[in-house]
Amino acid sequence: MAKYNNIVILTGAGISAESGLATFRDEEGMWNKHRVEDVATIQAFARNPEYVHDFYNEMKKDLIKVEPNAAHLAITELQKNYPAKISVVTQNVDTLHEKAGNENIYHIHGQINQAVCMNCGNVLTTWNDVTTEDVCQQCHVQGMFKPNIVFFGENLLCMNEVDALLRSCDLFVSIGTSGVVFPANTFVRTAKYYNADTIEFNLKATANNYAFDRHVIGKAGETFPKFVEELLQETKAVADI
Ligand code: NAD
Numbered sequence: 001m002a003k004y005n006n007i008v009i010l011t012g013a014g015i016s017a018e019s020g021l022a023t024f025r026d027e028e029g030m031w032n033k034h035r036v037e038d039v040a041t042i043q044a045f046a047r048n049p050e051y052v053h054d055f056y057n058e059m060k061k062d063l064i065k066v067e068p069n070a071a072h073l074a075i076t077e078l079q080k081n082y083p084a085k086i087s088v089v090t091q092n093v094d095t096l097h098e099k100a101g102n103e104n105i106y107h108i109h110g111q112i113n114q115a116v117c118m119n120c121g122n123v124l125t126t127w128n129d130v131t132t133e134d135v136c137q138q139c140h141v142q143g144m145f146k147p148n149i150v151f152f153g154e155n156l157l158c159m160n161e162v163d164a165l166l167r168s169c170d171l172f173v174s175i176g177t178s179g180v181v182f183p184a185n186t187f188v189r190t191a192k193y194y195n196a197d198t199i200e201f202n203l204k205a206t207a208n209n210y211a212f213d214r215h216v217i218g219k220a221g222e223t224f225p226k227f228v229e230e231l232l233q234e235t236k237a238v239a240d241i
């Protein structure tokens with residue numbers, strides 16, 4: 001018997017830091033070279049779609065080269081060997097969870113290798129450039145693709161599924177997220193309200209402090225694989241009795 005039946009793992013920019021990706025508030029961050037108002041709002045996209053496409057096409061060229069780290073891989077290990085439903089809810093637009101072989105991934109802020117047709121909703125998955133020249137294969141209209149990245153002022157993706165997961169999970173794990181970006185920063189409170197155990201992995205305790213039962217301080221690539229090992233050992237020990 002495993003201790004948990006339904007695990008939700010929320011991840012943020014911090015889980016990708018050890019893969020060499022700057023976090024959001026990092027001075028050197030890829031986001032910080034541009035003003036958010038120019039590249040990550042729906043108004044900016046309406047004003048100058050070419051500029052916004054260029055920005056995400058460039059980011060795509062960087063992100064395709066990046067490799068998952070020990071924390072991403074530990075999630076795969078857990079999913080393969082722990083007898084529970086394990087879902088990954090990520091704010092990251094990189095696809096390091098996919099590259100690590102994780103399953104049941106919910107990209108609430110979208111993902112870099114996708115574009116969505118604003119005319120018909122068709123989602124195109126590609127690592128190639130997307131431009132205003134592109135024609136949608138489904139509705140045959142040109143110039144309607146938008147990067148499938150949730151811009152400020154837009155609704156998050158998959159929230160119904162995520163909400164249901166948060167209400168039914170018995171373990172909520174947060175890895176490398178600052179706890180300041182809404183609504184992901186409220187997830188721990190929902191999970192706690194529905195009686196889940198709650199654990200945070202971060203370099204420091206975050207603003208959501210009181211809703212977590214446990215804080216594991218340190219680099220996720222070191223702390224999280226250890227935690228996974230412990231969980232798997234615990235399950236094995238129970239099975240051996
Ligand atoms: P954030 O930058 O606000 O916070 C990152 C958190 O990770 C911080 O609390 C920091 O202490 C912690 N952290 C840094 N290195 C760590 C490590 N090695 N181990 C454990 N924790 C570590 O990030 P956020 O909360 O995800 O919010 C930023 C927003 O920016 C998100 O919405 C996300 O979509 C976007 N973003 C995405 C990426 C990406 O796709 N990789 C990168 C930057 C920003």
Ligand code: ZN
Nearest residue numbers: 117120136139
């Ligand atoms: Zn279309």
